[in-house]
Structure formats: structure tokens, C-alpha cells
Amino acid sequence: MPLELVTLPCLADNYAYLLHNAVTGQTALVDAPEDFPIQRALEERGWRLDLILLTHHHWDHIDGVEPLRAAYGAKVIGAAADAHRLPKLDLAVKEGDVIEVLGEPAHVIDVSGHTVGHIAFYMPDAGLVFTADSLMALGCGRLFEGTPAQMWQSLLKLRALPPETVVCSGHEYSAGNARFALTIEPGNAALRARAEEIAAQRGRGEATVPSRLSEEIATNPFLRADLPEVKAAVGLQGAEDAAVFAHIRARKDKF
Ligand code: ZN
Numbered sequence: 001m002p003l004e005l006v007t008l009p010c011l012a013d014n015y016a017y018l019l020h021n022a023v024t025g026q027t028a029l030v031d032a033p034e035d036f037p038i039q040r041a042l043e044e045r046g047w048r049l050d051l052i053l054l055t056h057h058h059w060d061h062i063d064g065v066e067p068l069r070a071a072y073g074a075k076v077i078g079a080a081a082d083a084h085r086l087p088k089l090d091l092a093v094k095e096g097d098v099i100e101v102l103g104e105p106a107h108v109i110d111v112s113g114h115t116v117g118h119i120a121f122y123m124p125d126a127g128l129v130f131t132a133d134s135l136m137a138l139g140c141g142r143l144f145e146g147t148p149a150q151m152w153q154s155l156l157k158l159r160a161l162p163p164e165t166v167v168c169s170g171h172e173y174s175a176g177n178a179r180f181a182l183t184i185e186p187g188n189a190a191l192r193a194r195a196e197e198i199a200a201q202r203g204r205g206e207a208t209v210p211s212r213l214s215e216e217i218a219t220n221p222f223l224r225a226d227l228p229e230v231k232a233a234v235g236l237q238g239a240e241d242a243a244v245f246a247h248i249r250a251r252k253d254k255f
């Protein structure tokens, strides 16, 4: 039986994700922006919380951990590199580790850039990757701690996953991301169609995440910095891939 995925809006524009195994009755949470909407979602479904996976140390991804741990006794998993600035971890993980989440393997991928120590969890059997503030729908996280080259390498790791992988990212930024992406590639037909779909989804009050990796590859300018047409579009023909990524990221910071 496949795992059930619930996308949970939290705070102003964050997303947390619940993952539930109906056979074992176990539930995992990816990121804990705040406790109330998560507790309510669990109660509505009659689920307990067994596991909390943390992607990075920012408050809007961890503030709900302690009340949820207290309420459910959930085990907390996060990056060993960030153990000093995360809530107390029951399991500290690093790139290359494969942990068990609800009976399925989850691969830990270092996706430093937004922060140094940011990790993603890739679950190949479920076809899911939890990317939080690394790869986002039509975007990527701002570089608070890492270098552009670091984030570019992180995005390349994510881009190499199977294209049908579902990307569970951390914020509802898609409408603004779409407006920015269109300034880079106004002629990208797939991007134009996606921007229209995002506007329609937001008009209906719907989440635009999760998204599919194949659509990110076709439309997300931050995943496309090595393409000749994108380099040409930003006037950087022949430049290094990471330099083009850095240029696009810097333009987004000022957008
Ligand atoms: Zn963050």
C-alpha cells in the first residue's frame, strides 16, 4: 500500500508534510514550522506522530518540534552537521546515509546553499524528495550561508533524481517565482503554461506544491543555468555553469 502524503500549510507561507503508512499506522512529519495545524491534522485523521524529519535549522522549520515531541513522543532526525543548532536529535544523519522512514528507505542528500547543513530526504520507493528551502517550485532558497557554487552542486544532485520524482518543498513562493522566471526565459512555452496554472491555482486558494521534478527541469531557471539558451538569455554565453547560476540567484535577490 503506498504511503499517504498530506501537504500542510503552516505560518504565513510554509509547508510541512505528513507521511502515513496505513498498514503499520505510523506517521512521519517533515519539518515543523508550528505545532497547532500539525496537531489538528493528526487529530482529524486519528494519527499519532512517530517521526519528525528536519531539513535545516531555520525557526520556520523547527519551532513546532518541542510541543510535538512532548505530545507524541516522536523521534527527531536531522543533520549531524547542524546538531548544535537543531532541537535535540534522536538520530543525527549525513549525506549518503539511508534511514528507514515508515518501512521505506530514505536517502539523506546534503543540499547546502540556503544554509550549510541543509539536507533533503529522498524516498525512492515512494517517489518523493523533501527539499524544503533548497530546490523549490520554480525557485531555490536564498543563499544565507552557502556559496552559489555549493547551491548549484546541491541542485545538480536533485536534478539527477528520476524525473517523475515528486518534489516536496518548503514554501508557497511559486507565483513570485513564476514572475521572476519569466524575466529570464519569456519564450519558454512550458514555463508560460506553468505560470498560468500557478496563477489559477493561487486564485482558487490551492497549494502549488508538491511539484514534479520533470516540470522543474523544464521550467525552473535555477535548474537550467547550464543550458546554452539560458546563458544567452542572461548575456553570459560561454560562462561557467555555477557563475550563471550565481548571476540568476543575484537577480532574484533584487527582484
Ligand atoms: Zn530556511
Ligand code: FE
Residues within 6 Å of the ligand: 058, 060, 061, 133, 170, 171
Ligand atoms: Fe524556510
